[in-house]
Amino acid sequence: MTKTPDKINLAHSTVLLVDDQPTSLDLLSSIVQGFGVREQLKCHAAKDAVELLQRRAVDLILVDCAMPEMDGYDFVRWLRREAAEPARFTPVIMILGHAAHARVARGRDCGASYIVAKPLTPSVLLRRIAWLGAHSRDFVEVESYVGPDRRVRNYGPPPGEEGRRQTDLSGDLGEAVEANMDQDTIDMMLKPMKVNL
């Protein structure tokens, strides 16, 4: 794994912003503009975003979870299951306002790459974007879930980054704490043995 870089280059990227609240959309747009994004596209409804993604590709999507008609969760589920490739692999950051625990889990299970709860600071948002740009996650497709591997917690935060949870593991491999096993010992462990039951 590579360390999250100190610089960020969004000068070639197109970002899609989806939020039904015009003021929130303006604020999000201001943040993204500050990050140096080349092009931003705005949709006031998830249905408009669906239509847009059927016509053209984007590099990153920021979507609010709470919207009338089609909400953020349904939008991401559509993207992961029904959109054509490579659009369905597009990283998605879902933004939550009042984030009950169940909503965070719902966001993770619909296929969002990251869920960011408000208050939304540019620093937190940019860090998530930097992670998405620097680190790969497998894309998982099973009947009950389609999206980036949700077991990201098992890998811990990227090297050099501090996690936010007490249970976060480190992504770095430390020095060996004891001597390597010799080959005979390993062979013995793998060798089928007869047992008396």
Add this chain to the structure above:
Amino acid sequence: MTAAPEPPRIRKVRTSLQRQMARPGGITIDEAVERAEQGLESHRDRIMGILQAQVDLLNSLCRRRPPKADSKIYALASALVDLAGFLEIPPFYTAAYSLCEATHQMTAAKTWSWPAVEVHAHALTLILANDCNGGEAIDHLLAGLHAVVQRGAPAG
């Protein structure tokens, strides 16, 4: 006999975002954050005006106490959280979030309490009047709201 479930398909994917961000150039993280914060700051007065108008609407609903207002109050509280969540105004954000929690709980438990809403509306008004600054009095106010949510609002 039921068909065996399809095995999981796991793919290594390199996204277009990764390709674009790997290109040479860019700006430092600190510079990008600073620019974004400046951009947000330019909206501050407008946002504070909107928050004030929404708190006025909340106070007006508290005075009128219309029936079946739970979804309206939750939508209003949620809108306050949405906007306040972009600015560095922790006391206001905490109070608005607390109103969301209280409304959510009361709706789920079917125990609507206007006094619980009123105490939040009052706190939000005071915080706005104090320019969203913190302090001991504001801390007490927020602790009071927390207690209201923790014990579950009585019907009324």
